Amino acid sequence: MRKKKKALKAAFPHTIPVLLGYLFIGIAFGILLRDKGLGAGWAALMSTLIYAGSMQFVALNFFAGGWSLASIALMTLMVNLRHMFYGLSMLDAFKSMGRKKPYMVFSLTDETFSLLCSAQPPEGVDKDSFLFCMALLDHVYWIAGSVLGSLIGSLIPFDSTGIDFAMTALFVVIFVEQWKAMRNHLPALAGVGAALLCLGLFGPDRFILPTLVLIAGLLALFRKSMAQEADAS
Amino acid sequence: MIPNASGTLFIILTVALVTLGTRALPFVLFPAGRKTPEWILSLGRALPPAMIGMLVVYCLKGVSPLVYPYGLPELFSVALVVLLQLWRHNTLISICGGTACYMLLIQMVFS
Numbered sequence: 001m002r003k004k005k006k007a008l009k010a011a012f013p014h015t016i017p018v019l020l021g022y023l024f025i026g027i028a029f030g031i032l033l034r035d036k037g038l039g040a041g042w043a044a045l046m047s048t049l050i051y052a053g054s055m056q057f058v059a060l061n062f063f064a065g066g067w068s069l070a071s072i073a074l075m076t077l078m079v080n081l082r083h084m085f086y087g088l089s090m091l092d093a094f095k096s097m098g099r100k101k102p103y104m105v106f107s108l109t110d111e112t113f114s115l116l117c118s119a120q121p122p123e124g125v126d127k128d129s130f131l132f133c134m135a136l137l138d139h140v141y142w143i144a145g146s147v148l149g150s151l152i153g154s155l156i157p158f159d160s161t162g163i164d165f166a167m168t169a170l171f172v173v174i175f176v177e178q179w180k181a182m183r184n185h186l187p188a189l190a191g192v193g194a195a196l197l198c199l200g201l202f203g204p205d206r207f208i209l210p211t212l213v214l215i216a217g218l219l220a221l222f223r224k225s226m227a228q229e230a231d232a233s
Numbered sequence: 234m235i236p237n238a239s240g241t242l243f244i245i246l247t248v249a250l251v252t253l254g255t256r257a258l259p260f261v262l263f264p265a266g267r268k269t270p271e272w273i274l275s276l277g278r279a280l281p282p283a284m285i286g287m288l289v290v291y292c293l294k295g296v297s298p299l300v301y302p303y304g305l306p307e308l309f310s311v312a313l314v315v316l317l318q319l320w321r322h323n324t325l326i327s328i329c330g331g332t333a334c335y336m337l338l339i340q341m342v343f344s
Contacts, residue, residue, distance in 0.1 A: 016329045038241065049249040062244045069247050076251040082284070083252070087259030089274065089280045095265045108256045112287055114303045117281045165310060165335040168292035169328040175289055176280045187279040191286025204294040208287075215283050219276055226279040 007121070007129035009135075014119040015137045018111045022053075022138065022166035026145020029056055031153035033146070036063045040150040047146040051139060052109060055079050056146075082212055086113040093131070101134045109167075111167065112211040118174045144172060186226050190218045306338035 029045045041158055048058055062072050062159040084107050091115065094101050108116075112135050121130035172184050178187055198207040263269040293311075296304040316329035321327070 013325070015239075020328075042245075046245055046248075049245060050252055051250045053330065055248060055252060059244065059248050063241060067244075072244060072247050076248050076256065080252050080255040082287075083255040084258050085284055087256055089277045089284070091259060091263055091265075091277055092274065095343075101260075101265075105257050105260055106253055106330060114285060117285065122285070130249045131242070144301055157304050159261065159271040159340055160336075162336040162339045163332060166328055168289070168307075168311070169314045169331040169335075170324075171288045171292055172286055172311055172331070173318050173324050173327050175282075176283050176318045178285060182282060185267055185282075188282035188286045191283030192290060194283075195290035199290060199294055207294070208291065209262060211287055213279075215287065216276075219279050221282065223272065223275065226337070230265045 001025055003126055004129055005135075007125050008133045010125045011119075011130050011137060012132035014115055015134050015168040017166050017173075018115065019136050019141045021111065021164060021170065022141040022146070022175070023145040024163045025053055025167070026142050026147075027055075027113070027149030027153055027156070028164075028208065030149020031059055031148040032057070034150045034153065036060060038063065041148050043146040043150040044143055047094050047143040048139075051107060051142060052080060052083075055113075061132055077100065078209055082110075082208060083108060085212065085216075085222055086110075089113070097128055097132070100128060104132065107139050112138045113123065114171060114174050117164070186222065186225070187219065190222075191227070194218060302339075302343035306335055306343055310335035311336060 026047065030045075030213055031038070033039075033043050035048070046056055047058070050059070055076060058075065059072075061067070067075075087105065090104075090108065090113070094104050114132050115138070116131055119130075119134060123125050175188065179185060183187070193213045194206065198211040198214060201207070202210055237305045255267040262272060293304075293307055296307050298304045313334050314327050317330050318324070
């Protein structure tokens with residue numbers, strides 16, 4: 001019990017940026033879902049079971065009707081394909097997770113992935129529990145945000161426009177930290193370069209899939225130089 | 234219009250299952266008990282920086298550099314986050330500073 005509490009305490013500060021981002025984006029989602037005629041219970045159900053930010057916004061369109069389950073499944077696959085790459089990066093890290101592993105796999109969102117990549121537990125804190133607590137806290141924030149949005153979304157007293165930039169800032173910080181930690185900058189450059197190129201070619205709504213293919217291709221093609229010193233981090 | 238409950242539930246379950254599938258597939262293909270091929274592991278090590286780079290671009294995908302405000306709020310705020318991080322090495326300071334800067338810029342300066 002004390003071990004878990006220690007891990008939770010150590011994990012919490014790392015999750016604050018996600019707390020800000022998830023609360024805000026979750027609230028936005030709750031409000032939009034309510035506009036579709038689905039209240040707080042549905043918001044909680046979706047955020048608990050699906051737990052994928054951008055996908056839940058896409059899913060709002062499904063409720064208007066005209067979508068077969070097959071086309072919904074295909075759309076979901078396209079939007080969430082990037083999660084496979086997160087799993088590939090975490091094969092090693094999750095090996096020792098034991099009973100926590102299924103939940104770690106289920107809860108592997110963009111934001112949790114980025115925390116798992118970057119946050120290190122302090123001395124004396126069990127690493128697996130620390131990672132688990134970060135994943136769990138993020139999930140709780142997301143559910144709380146979407147339920148709050150559904151219940152009180154329209155009552156927010158200050159102009160919170162732009163607070164979701166917290167998420168962008170989080171990714172930028174992690175990018176900077178990884179850049180400093182790794183002497184080999186090719187993978188980072190490949191990611192940014194491929195994404196920018198595909199964004200230009202395919203537009204903001206359809207660039208993720210070609211980006212993933214291009215990144216996989218680049219990493220495979222230049223395997224030797226990409227992997228070099230990657231372990232030194 | 235109130236969507237019907239069972240239809241809604243089926244939609245949610247479909248999205249949930251496929252999402253879980255995309256997250257679980259690598260672990261199904263390369264179970265912990267068996268030896269994962271070396272090239273998959275080295276791919277796994279090179280992927281995180283590439284994915285984070287992609288996510289940064291993904292977050293900024295809505296920026297249009299050719300129309301007002303020309304992506305300036307994003308540019309300034311991202312630059313501030315980078316500088317703060319290099320200077321103070323404190324994630325919270327960098328994120329709060331950058332976010333506050335962004336909110337001020339889009340609400341007051343470029344509104």
